[in-house]
Amino acid sequence: QVQLVESGGGVVQPGESLRLSCAASGFTFSGFGMHWVRQAPGKGLEWVAFIRYDGSNKYYIDSIKGRFTISRDNSKNTLYLQMSSLRVEDTAVYYCVKGALVGASDFDHWGQGTLVTVSS
Amino acid sequence: DVVMTQSPLSLPVTLGQPASISCRSSQSLVHSDGSTYLNWFQQRPGQSPRRLIYKVSNRDSGVPDRFSGSGSGTDFTLRISRVEAEDVGVYFCMQATHWPRTFGQGTKVEIE
Numbered sequence: 001q002v003q004l005v006e007s008g009g010g011v012v013q014p015g016e017s018l019r020l021s022c023a024a025s026g027f028t029f030s031g032f033g034m035h036w037v038r039q040a041p042g043k044g045l046e047w048v049a050f051i052r053y054d055g056s057n058k059y060y061i062d063s064i065k066g067r068f069t070i071s072r073d074n075s076k077n078t079l080y081l082q083m084s085s086l087r088v089e090d091t092a093v094y095y096c097v098k099g100a101l102v103g104a105s106d107f108d109h110w111g112q113g114t115l116v117t118v119s120s
Numbered sequence: 121d122v123v124m125t126q127s128p129l130s131l132p133v134t135l136g137q138p139a140s141i142s143c144r145s146s147q148s149l150v151h152s153d154g155s156t157y158l159n160w161f162q163q164r165p166g167q168s169p170r171r172l173i174y175k176v177s178n179r180d181s182g183v184p185d186r187f188s189g190s191g192s193g194t195d196f197t198l199r200i201s202r203v204e205a206e207d208v209g210v211y212f213c214m215q216a217t218h219w220p221r222t223f224g225q226g227t228k229v230e231i232e
Contacts, residue, residue: 047221061220106216110168
């Protein structure tokens with residue numbers, strides 16, 4: 001069965017960096033795009049970034065452009081989110097989500113999430 | 121960006137009774153390929169979101185048939201034919217036609 005396991009969250013100060021990882025299993029990772037979606041404490045869901053199956057195209061929400069970078073290593077079945085210049089408003093649970101540019105397999109499986117807290 | 125507006129934001133329901141959630145988009149969600157990429161998610165307390173419905177009306181595997189989705193263009197609805205206790209949680213619509221992907225604010229379903 002599909003499993004997505006995020007790691008790398010923690011408490012950091014504003015301006016610092018953090019790298020999230022998502023280990024994927026149970027499907028052909030190299031054949032699917034992947035998303036990061038976040039949820040601030042007690043709030044709704046916010047899509048953050050997407051990377052195509054081969055890493056050829058990446059999409060980001062405006063508020064993180066230039067600060068966050070999505071990447072993947074298909075040889076390790078792992079998705080990453082490199083976050084720099086972190087702000088208090090980046091505090092959230094970050095979910096790794098299986099995806100596609102479009103289609104039935106987009107957003108069909110979610111990880112359990114990893115909490116990032118940005119606080120001074 | 122496409123704004124997704126859900127109503128109501130809070131929905132007290134009686135067990136066994138129907139429930140309905142509306143989701144409206146600020147632009148048509150018809151993709152250039154002719155499909156409409158509107159998803160519904162359920163988030164139970166303390167859990168990750170789970171997709172219930174994709175492409176407006178297609179139920180995911182394992183989703184009870186009391187859940188149904190309908191709509192077109194900019195106007196969509198999630199219906200629960202008979203609410204059960206396990207349906208308590210927050211429901212989100214999300215459009216996957218336009219970049220950036222955007223979610224509705226969420227509708228909290230609770231038992232009266």
